[in-house]
Amino acid sequence: MALIVQKFGGTSVKDADRIRNVADIVTKKYQEGNDVVVVVSAQGDTTDDFIAKAAELNPHPSAREMDVLLSAGEQISMSLLAMTIENMGFPAVSLTGWQAGIKTDLNYSSARIRKIDPERVRSLLDRRKIVIVAGFQGISPHNSITTLGRGGSDTTAVALAAALHADLCQIYTDVDGVYTADPRVVKNAVKLDEITYDEMLELATLGAQVLHNRSVEMAKRYNVDLEVISSLTRNPGTKVKEAVSVEKMIINGVACDKHVTRIAVMGIKDEPGMAFKLFGLLAKENISVDIIIQSIGRGDQKDISFTVAEDLGEKTVELLKANQKTLGFQDISMQSGLAKLSIVGAGMASNAGVAAKLFDALASCMINVRMISTSEIKISVIINGDEADRAVKAVHAKFFD
Amino acid sequence: MALIVQKFGGTSVKDADRIRNVADIVTKKYQEGNDVVVVVSAQGDTTDDFIAKAAELNPHPSAREMDVLLSAGEQISMSLLAMTIENMGFPAVSLTGWQAGIKTDLNYSSARIRKIDPERVRSLLDRRKIVIVAGFQGISPHNSITTLGRGGSDTTAVALAAALHADLCQIYTDVDGVYTADPRVVKNAVKLDEITYDEMLELATLGAQVLHNRSVEMAKRYNVDLEVISSLTRNPGTKVKEAVSVEKMIINGVACDKHVTRIAVMGIKDEPGMAFKLFGLLAKENISVDIIIQSIGRGDQKDISFTVAEDLGEKTVELLKANQKTLGFQDISMQSGLAKLSIVGAGMASNAGVAAKLFDALASCMINVRMISTSEIKISVIINGDEADRAVKAVHAKFFD
Secondary structure, eight states, X not given: OOEEEEEEOTGGGSSHHHHHHHHHHHHHHHHTTOEEEEEEOOOTTHHHHHHHHHHHHOSSOOHHHHHHHHHHHHHHHHHHHHHHHHHTTOOEEEEOTTTTTEEEOSOTTSOOEEEEOOHHHHHHHHTTOEEEEESSEEEOTTSOEEEOOTTHHHHHHHHHHHHTTOSEEEEXXXXXXXXXXXXXXXXXXXBOXXXXXXXXXXXXXXXXXXXXXXXXXXXXXXXXXXXXXXXXTOOOOEEEESSOOSOOOSOOEEEEEEEEEEEEEEEEEOOTTHHHHHHHHHHHTTOOEEEEEEOOOBTTEEEEEEEEEGGGHHHHHHHHHHTHHHHTOSEEEEEEEEEEEXXXXXXXXXXXXXXXXXXXXXXXXXXXXXXXXXXXXXEEEEEEGGGHHHHHHHHHHHHHO | OOEEEEEEOTGGGSSHHHHHHHHHXXXXXXXXXXXXXXXXXXXXXXXXXXXXXXXXXXXSOOHXXXXXXXXHHXXXXXXXXXXXXXXXXXXXXXXXXXXXXXXXXXXXXXXXXXEEOOHHHHHXXXXXXXXXXXXXXXEOTTSOEEEOOTTHHHHHXXXXXXXXXXXXXXXEESXXXXXXSOTTTOTTOOBOSEEEHHHHHHHHHTTOTTSOHHHHHHHHHHTOOEEEEETTTOOOOEEEESSOXXXXXXXXXXXXEEEEEEEEEEEEEOOTTHHHHHHHHHHHTTOOOOXXXXXXXXXXXEEEEEEEEGGGHHHHHHHHHHTHHHHTOSEEEEEXXXXXXXXXXXXXTTOTTHHHHHHHHHHHTTOXXXXXXXXXXXXXXXXXXXXXXXXXXXXXXXXXX
């Protein structure tokens, strides 16, 4: 008998059939004698519908009211799931974020969970109820409704699992685990049975959209055993944990993020603190910078290139242009339509020749590498977006075939 | 400068245009310097959509989960209205039932408001916010979401007005006030400028669907000045208050409820306590009985006839049949498709001849009266449903033309 937290995303509860499928998974685990907490997202297109409704009335609604609106989405899906479970003859109780004790900070639309008061959930579990909790939402110190931003329901699930000292947190998705590459691109991609938090983190950050990195970070911090698993196939998924038991492969996966923009700032004065000034400015506007390359100074000038997410490209350029005087650069350029291909694996650090193998694979299919970035367990390269799929296939073949 | 509570029903916020119209009404009052609290229902068909979604998954969902689901409806409409008001440049904050301090009892789907903690609403008003509160919902002593049942948003508005000692509670609807008869039936029905709580209560109970009787009862108890007013025409509505200042008409209105079923229980033993037993049984099942007529005993037996709402007819008959032994009656019959026509007016008590005038009007168009019930300020008759419109016209003409 274990305590299991199961999270189901919007696609998994999008219509009556899928909700019945979820109820089936949940009650099976419950019937085996486990205590089960279920975290649900809003149904399929609900969030998009809400956003469209809001946009019609206010092009720039306040984040506070947007959170009130969006959080109604999980309230709908959680009650529908509870009713479905009741209809199968099992006891279910649904709780909103505040009812489940999910306390966040004040940041509407991208709040962070500060703490969870799990008493109510626990007392319901003690009475053998299946507890269904609204994902993605919480309550601010001023008792206003907040939402957690992208990947929020994963975070809710992991945070609840941590607060309840759950034995396992299962993240149900439409894929049946973590693969060595996107199986839609690479036909013979292999599903991993296990992966470490750090490797999963790199993959999450690198555009393998299986788990949001905030939830993986939290799982690592509180040592929550995760499982990424399909709500459709009933096959075992991929376990994410601190250390994995299988003999390590050198690399665990090939990930690709196709929405990368490179910005080059040219002719910056080569003075101490200029890079700090530039990136400090971006940080203040919440612009997250990924790969940074700084050219060797020519005379008293240098160039700095960096990548940002595609949808932040223009905002970044405008911001820098507005501060051209302070930063004292000569020119700025932006290139969109790039992709970042990464290979990830804990075995990489201790294994010479991985980088060589990667560049060999890219070179053999004539793919030009524009930027390179490396860490202990990952190598990333920036390439043209339209060559991304071909590159992923070639790299995967090189390492896994 | 006054404190005004304004309530808008589902039709008044059914789409973007109507929401903008409501925002217009609200901000006008605010701009005049008033403090404004707005109570909203769920948008037009939201509730029906939710009920259909639930029915697909569970034909008999628990009332608790149904309340969780339905209460999402007001959360959607209140945030959309808040955004619209923000877009016009005014400060608005939306609050769910629990956030607004609306504490109810434990009766899911038909909860009663026990008390309101108005601190949060008041502190927002003090900061000159327009406060938008979800109607129809509250929070139980165990912190579960409850809904107030039919007419619940009216009740929320009146209860808030009472708790905040508001100067006026405006109930916006699609009609522009209380009429002497249903204007869809009687062409020359007259709008009343004022009416007393008691008269309004009789009209509400009698099927004039302008205000729910629970809200009128509450307004009477706490002496809240009400106004029934149209959200479309901008004309003054009908004021509902303790005493009205205009010279009294003898009768204030002709109301008609077309969903009446009569149940006749025949051959009950003529013993003390039998009627108590019968109606006690119905009360326990929340079956509300309206007009009761008891025949003079024949020997040791008597007959009891009473009316119930049409949708409770079969349930009532089944219940009584199941208890036939205990109640000791011989036969039971049910007749649906009846209507109750009522005339209401505080002047009636002191004015002889009102009843005679009513029966004259009915007799002159050959309408058969099946049951009669009278009170200080009302006379009701049960007639055939298909004769109801004709009867209303005739009675209205007799008293108002």
